[in-house]
Amino acid sequence: MPLIKHGAEIDDIWAYVPDEADLSPGGCITVSLARFRSERDILLARNTDIGVRLAPEDDPHELEDFLDRLQLIEISFPKYTDGRGYSQAQLLRRRFNYAGELRAVGHVLRDQIFYMNRSGFDAYETARADLHQVLEALNEYTEVYQPAAAGQVPVFRKRHKG
Amino acid sequence: MYRYDEFDARIVSERVAQFRGQVNRRLSGELLEDEFKPLRLQNGVYLQLHAYMLRVAIPYGQLNGRQLRRLAVIARDYDRGYGHFTTRQNIQFNWVALKDIPDVLESLAEVEMHAIQTSGNCIRNTTSDHFAGAAKDEIMDPRPWCEIIRQWSTFHPEFAFLPRKFKIAVTGAEHDRAAIRVHDIGLHMRQRGDVVGFEVHVGGGQGRTPHLAALVSEFVPETELLDYLEAIMRVYNRFGRRDNKYKARIKILVSELGADEFRRLVREEYAAQREHEKIALPPEEIARIHAYFAPPELTPVSGSDAAFEALKAEDKEFARWARINLHPHKVDGHVSVTISLKPIGGVAGDATDAQMMTVAHLAETYAYDDIRVSHAQNLVLPHVALKDLPDIYRELKAAGIATANESLITDMIVCPGLDYCNLANARSIPVGQAVQQVFADPDYQEDIGRLHINISGCINACGHHHVGHIGILGVDRKGEEFYQITLGGRADEKAAIGDIAGPGLKADDVPGALKRVVDTYRDLRTDKSELFIEMLARLGHEPFKEALYAAD
Numbered sequence: 064m065p066l067i068k069h070g071a072e073i074d075d076i077w078a079y080v081p082d083e084a085d086l087s088p089g090g091c092i093t094v095s096l097a098r099f100r101s102e103r104d105i106l107l108a109r110n111t112d113i114g115v116r117l118a119p120e121d122d123p124h125e126l127e128d129f130l131d132r133l134q135l136i137e138i139s140f141p142k143y144t145d146g147r148g149y150s151q152a153q154l155l156r157r158r159f160n161y162a163g164e165l166r167a168v169g170h171v172l173r174d175q176i177f178y179m180n181r182s183g184f185d186a187y188e189t190a191r192a193d194l195h196q197v198l199e200a201l202n203e204y205t206e207v208y209q210p211a212a213a214g215q216v217p218v219f220r221k222r223h224k225g
Numbered sequence: 226m227y228r229y230d231e232f233d234a235r236i237v238s239e240r241v242a243q244f245r246g247q248v249n250r251r252l253s254g255e256l257l258e259d260e261f262k263p264l265r266l267q268n269g270v271y272l273q274l275h276a277y278m279l280r281v282a283i284p285y286g287q288l289n290g291r292q293l294r295r296l297a298v299i300a301r302d303y304d305r306g307y308g309h310f311t312t313r314q315n316i317q318f319n320w321v322a323l324k325d326i327p328d329v330l331e332s333l334a335e336v337e338m339h340a341i342q343t344s345g346n347c348i349r350n351t352t353s354d355h356f357a358g359a360a361k362d363e364i365m366d367p368r369p370w371c372e373i374i375r376q377w378s379t380f381h382p383e384f385a386f387l388p389r390k391f392k393i394a395v396t397g398a399e400h401d402r403a404a405i406r407v408h409d410i411g412l413h414m415r416q417r418g419d420v421v422g423f424e425v426h427v428g429g430g431q432g433r434t435p436h437l438a439a440l441v442s443e444f445v446p447e448t449e450l451l452d453y454l455e456a457i458m459r460v461y462n463r464f465g466r467r468d469n470k471y472k473a474r475i476k477i478l479v480s481e482l483g484a485d486e487f488r489r490l491v492r493e494e495y496a497a498q499r500e501h502e503k504i505a506l507p508p509e510e511i512a513r514i515h516a517y518f519a520p521p522e523l524t525p526v527s528g529s530d531a532a533f534e535a536l537k538a539e540d541k542e543f544a545r546w547a548r549i550n551l552h553p554h555k556v557d558g559h560v561s562v563t564i565s566l567k568p569i570g571g572v573a574g575d576a577t578d579a580q581m582m583t584v585a586h587l588a589e590t591y592a593y594d595d596i597r598v599s600h601a602q603n604l605v606l607p608h609v610a611l612k613d614l615p616d617i618y619r620e621l622k623a624a625g626i627a628t629a630n631e632s633l634i635t636d637m638i639v640c641p642g643l644d645y646c647n648l649a650n651a652r653s654i655p656v657g658q659a660v661q662q663v664f665a666d667p668d669y670q671e672d673i674g675r676l677h678i679n680i681s682g683c684i685n686a687c688g689h690h691h692v693g694h695i696g697i698l699g700v701d702r703k704g705e706e707f708y709q710i711t712l713g714g715r716a717d718e719k720a721a722i723g724d725i726a727g728p729g730l731k732a733d734d735v736p737g738a739l740k741r742v743v744d745t746y747r748d749l750r751t752d753k754s755e756l757f758i759e760m761l762a763r764l765g766h767e768p769f770k771e772a773l774y775a776a777d
């Protein structure tokens with residue numbers, strides 16, 4: 064599936080390993096939070112990059128102590144109308160200062176990408192929007208009313224600057 | 226009132242461009258209806274029984290003359306010559322073509338209006354007291370904070386896909402005219418020493434499971450309000466139910482967790498906010514927004530006005546209108562005028578393009594260019610000098626909007642019902658009209674006094690039947706419409722959910738049954754000062770249930 068990160072389409076070197084499948088010996092893998100919880104020591108001892116895929120009901124607080132060991136967190140949107148992933152992203156980026164890749168996976172549509180970007184996502188796995196559309200969506204608004212993870216300066220600050 | 230600066234104007238015009246693109250992608254088939262739905266919904270576009278409906282935001286119900294004229298032009302050019310004012314202080318156009326909506330939005334943007342977040346599972350238009358900034362009993366003007374909330378909630382990236390819609394109301398008077406206890410969040414402005422703050426109620430709502438809001442904080446200082454709201458919203462967004470649309474409102478989360486546990490979660494989230502997460506609205510910004518709501522410079526006039534008194538003496542209808550439709554103002558010699566959109570036999574909340582033009586003209590000529598929409602679906606001129614009332618009345622009368630019934634029994638809240646809405650189970654408008662006919666006699670309804678009848682055509686309760694002194698709920702039973710009556714609801718600071726009186730009535734039986742209830746009240750009241758709702762509390766519901774089901 065096409066992966067768009069930082070304004071470009073890139074090759075996806077990551078593979079999600081379902082809970083029932085064996086861990087491959089090498090390569091960059093993501094696992095569910097449940098698997099990360101139960102096999103954490105094995106996973107972190109590997110000599111490979113590790114990521115976690117969060118389901119909407121997962122609590123990102125569980126990852127707080129391991130964020131510097133993770134290179135990727137995927138937040139899944141089984142349905143694009145389920146907005147829990149936006150709060151997960153804000154918590155990871157703003158409260159826990161997670162600095163690795165934060166990727167939206169699942170039902171990721173063009174018209175949600177502006178909100179995702181503002182909430183701290185920097186990569187989008189989407190079959191439903193091409194690069195041109197994603198870039199267009201990211202630039203639909205030049206001003207924002209509230210602070211959020213992506214750090215855009217809200218208008219209430221711009222109004223009183225200098 | 227608030228005026229857009231370059232930033233507000235840019236955001237709204239970018240919205241028009243974005244929505245134009247979305248409509249084009251829908252019309253070309255690139256977007257499936259299912260994917261377009263939440264996009265159009267976040268922009269106030271519903272698919273109704275017969276056509277698309279466009280709901281335009283009127284933030285906290287405030288408009289100026291230019292804006293109302295523009296709404297009139299839209300009603301004339303894109304609709305069928307009328308608009309419908311709603312209980313969220315907004316306006317709906319029922320017959321707009323989808324292809325025209327981007328042009329309508331562009332036209333609205335020219336007068337600093339939009340349809341952003343007037344529907345969808347996001348934070349909706351913040352509502353307030355329609356007499357804000359004018360009412361004699363007001364302690365603080367809630368509008369500046371409504372505007373601050375409007376901006377904060379507009380395109381909030383974290384809260385655009387909530388479990389369900391989310392409604393906030395703010396009041397700054399002792400008497401709650403904004404129904405804050407039946408909102409997802411109700412804010413009551415309070416003062417502690419020199420600090421202004423908010424009493425925060427969460428989890429009120431109507432619909433199929435009505436709840437009164439729980440008191441979650443007695444006092445949140447104004448400088449912390451937005452951070453506190455973010456904490457509430459995050460708790461709701463993360464933990465609100467998404468498995469069942471009918472259990473997804475925050476009221477269900479609050480009631481399933483219990484108010485104490487919900488409060489604990491909010492406090493925990495609030496306490497966890499780190500310094501850089503705080504919104505920290507600059508004091509200059511708070512002051513900037515407040516400056517837009519400075520009261521008009523009214524000259525106090527003691528005593529009454531000679532021309533006003535003279536017309537009252539000579540014109541009984543005017544005298545009646547003046548007794549009923551005026552509300553006390555902070556400044557002597559002034560009043561707030563309610564322009565009733567509830568003529569007998571009319572459609573509650575509807576105004577024609579010509580009527581909107583008249584009101585705009587009156588506001589510009591006599592009333593400091595300030596117009597409000599009330600949640601009871603009327604219009605208000607908040608600042609009017611007594612001396613101007615005769616001229617205003619004459620123009621209203623000529624336009625057919627001088628009905629003297631504010632807060633009387635014929636001033637009903639009525640949802641669009643099965644005549645327009647694809648959720649409805651039963652018609653609301655004709656039932657409301659039939660009830661109005663029974664109480665149409667002006668002396669009779671004035672004698673009855675303040676009595677709110679609210680009608681909903683389905684359990685979603687858009688007509689606020691749960692909080693009507695008398696509520697009417699339309700239900701469908703095997704293809705036939707029945708109407709369930711509730712008694713004892715109220716939406717003010719003594720908010721209560723009405724009790725169902727018994728089995729539903731057929732539409733034809735509703736007016737007669739309500740007349741028996743009302744006449745029972747008139748027989749049993751101690752005197753005219755005892756309102757229907759007060760007597761219900763004193764005597765209980767039994768005598769009224771008996772009257773309701775008594776055979777003629």
